[in-house]
Amino acid sequence: MRRSHVPVTVTLTIALLVGAWEAGVRLFDVPAYLLPPPSAVLKAMVDWAPSLFGHTRATAVEVGAGFLLSAALGIPIGVIIVYSKWLEQVCYVLLVVSQSVPKVALAPLFLVWLGFGLKTVVLVTFLIAFFPVVIATVVGLRSAHPDMLQLARTLKASPLQTFWYFRLPAALPSIFGGLKVAATLSVVGAIVAEFVGSQEGLGYLILTANSMFQTPLSFASIAVLSVMGLVFFYLLVWLERVVVFWNREEASDEPSFRLQV
Amino acid sequence: MQAQQKKSRDSRGVTLEIVQVGKTFHTRRGTTHAIEEISFTVAPGEFVSLLGPSGCGKSTLLNMVAGLVAPDRGRIAIDGKTVTEPIDELGMVFQRDLLLEWRTVLDNVLLPVQIKRLNRKKYVERALDLLRLVGLEAFADRYPRELSGGMRQRVGICRALILNPSLLLMDEPFAALDIMTREQLGVDLLNVHARYRPTVLFVTHSIDEAILLSDRVLMLSPRPAKLLQEIDVGLERPRVAATRRHPGFLELVARAREVMETSMAL
Numbered sequence: 343m344r345r346s347h348v349p350v351t352v353t354l355t356i357a358l359l360v361g362a363w364e365a366g367v368r369l370f371d372v373p374a375y376l377l378p379p380p381s382a383v384l385k386a387m388v389d390w391a392p393s394l395f396g397h398t399r400a401t402a403v404e405v406g407a408g409f410l411l412s413a414a415l416g417i418p419i420g421v422i423i424v425y426s427k428w429l430e431q432v433c434y435v436l437l438v439v440s441q442s443v444p445k446v447a448l449a450p451l452f453l454v455w456l457g458f459g460l461k462t463v464v465l466v467t468f469l470i471a472f473f474p475v476v477i478a479t480v481v482g483l484r485s486a487h488p489d490m491l492q493l494a495r496t497l498k499a500s501p502l503q504t505f506w507y508f509r510l511p512a513a514l515p516s517i518f519g520g521l522k523v524a525a526t527l528s529v530v531g532a533i534v535a536e537f538v539g540s541q542e543g544l545g546y547l548i549l550t551a552n553s554m555f556q557t558p559l560s561f562a563s564i565a566v567l568s569v570m571g572l573v574f575f576y577l578l579v580w581l582e583r584v585v586v587f588w589n590r591e592e593a594s595d596e597p598s599f600r601l602q603v
Numbered sequence: 604m605q606a607q608q609k610k611s612r613d614s615r616g617v618t619l620e621i622v623q624v625g626k627t628f629h630t631r632r633g634t635t636h637a638i639e640e641i642s643f644t645v646a647p648g649e650f651v652s653l654l655g656p657s658g659c660g661k662s663t664l665l666n667m668v669a670g671l672v673a674p675d676r677g678r679i680a681i682d683g684k685t686v687t688e689p690i691d692e693l694g695m696v697f698q699r700d701l702l703l704e705w706r707t708v709l710d711n712v713l714l715p716v717q718i719k720r721l722n723r724k725k726y727v728e729r730a731l732d733l734l735r736l737v738g739l740e741a742f743a744d745r746y747p748r749e750l751s752g753g754m755r756q757r758v759g760i761c762r763a764l765i766l767n768p769s770l771l772l773m774d775e776p777f778a779a780l781d782i783m784t785r786e787q788l789g790v791d792l793l794n795v796h797a798r799y800r801p802t803v804l805f806v807t808h809s810i811d812e813a814i815l816l817s818d819r820v821l822m823l824s825p826r827p828a829k830l831l832q833e834i835d836v837g838l839e840r841p842r843v844a845a846t847r848r849h850p851g852f853l854e855l856v857a858r859a860r861e862v863m864e865t866s867m868a869l
Binding site: 487489490492493495496497498499503507508511587588589 | 669671688689691693695697699701703704705714715717718719746747748
């Protein structure tokens with residue numbers, strides 16, 4: 343399928359699904375509090391727009407902060423694990439333990455320590471999101487081709503130079519893979535944390551809407567959340583294309599006659 | 604002999620001494636005798652090929668000369684000094700071009716300059732000269748992914764030469780390329796050697812290539828490697844593609860082939 347056709351096809355498919363949803367709800371006379379039709383969801387979005395906007399902004403801040411923290415700490419931890427055998431043992435134990443405990447169970451504890459609001463949510467988000475970043479960093483750094491490292495030795499590069507010139511750039515594709523997973527998890531993490539310990543944000547709004555049987559609003563919040571997740575993810579895809587510019591498939595008309603070694 | 608002495612007078616290359624060198628690898632899966640005992644000398648500016656079948660240990664020998672691996676027995680000396688680590692004046696070319704995909708061709712050639720913290724500006728001109736010599740001057744600002752395998756390997760050769768090395772080690776640099784590109788790069792390499800005159804140790808399993816490029820060809824047996832035969836390639840320089848049709852060349856190739864076949868039949 344030609345590249346220009348894809349967005350059109352996607353839009354048409356979504357439109358078809360939404361149309362089927364709307365028709366189905368009306369046809370089978372489904373009560374609104376169970377499954378509202380898309381028209382009701384849209385109406386809810388319009389009616390509750392200011393409130394929706396405020397909560398969206400709150401969640402966006404939490405997601406952003408949690409994600410940045412997971413990147414800022416996850417990548418250095420990954421580097422340390424690769425370069426220090428001793429720290430590797432220590433870190434791995436801590437990491438696996440921290441990941442085995444469900445954050446939902448820990449969230450109430452954080453609530454007691456840090457109170458309601460931003461700090462608790464960001465902490466939970468960070469804990470959920472940083473593990474894939476660490477793993478991706480470790481895998482990426484370790485994937486450096488041994489021949490490359492041999493080249494570095496013939497040039498008498500110091501360990502720092504070997505890291506900076508050879509290992510790190512080669513690890514970036516993998517690191518970005520981890521960051522993309524972390525991005526999605528950040529959204530999940532923020533919502534989960536809001537369920538337990540916040541009085542604002544889209545997660546909080548979903549809970550409140552459900553308790554009031556305002557299902558259209560609940561759906562509207564979920565829809566906004568999905569869009570947020572998508573936008574965030576594609577932001578990272580774009581960033582990756584800019585930073586890891588050399589990884590692209592050459593979309594040229596000339597046949598690529600580079601021999602695969 | 605006289606020709607060799609003349610060469611050593613106007614070359615900046617090093618003297619290489621391999622004295623009774625042996626190497627054995629001990630792994631969990633068993634012991635591998637890579638090299639039994641080898642001795643030879645390379646004069647400054649000489650182009651010597653190590654010719655042998657795959658897996659015979661010639662790459663191991665090259666890595667030992669490079670200072671990347673230590674010999675178990677014997678000694679390797681460069682200009683009289685025992686080798687313990689890569690020397691500063693080393694240029695090495697591998698079978699894979701090992702270019703950094705995220706740097707331009709020019710930046711790849713200048714990589715050794717950057718790593719050794721030298722003044723980049725001083726070497727840009729030389730980098731462009733080298734690229735011109737291999738026909739890649741126009742690609743200086745391109746990225747490796749835009750080049751073919753042969754072009755990439757040329758860049759790898761330029762990178763190895765940027766600091767005017769006195770010792771150039773090449774480990775089957777053209778093995779992954781098609782025959783026509785191989786032959787073209789062989790010619791490029793001849794030009795480079797004629798211009799800059801480093802001491803060259805060239806590992807290959809191609810008889811033609813070894814004889815066309817070298818002053819001497821050292822033939823190695825299958826593993827564990829021993830020196831079977833030393834062939835003095837008396838052909839005149841500069842060598843060109845047409846040299847392959849020279850009767851002297853064909854005779855040398857035939858002789859080498861005979862030695863090779865005998866050693867493999869044993």
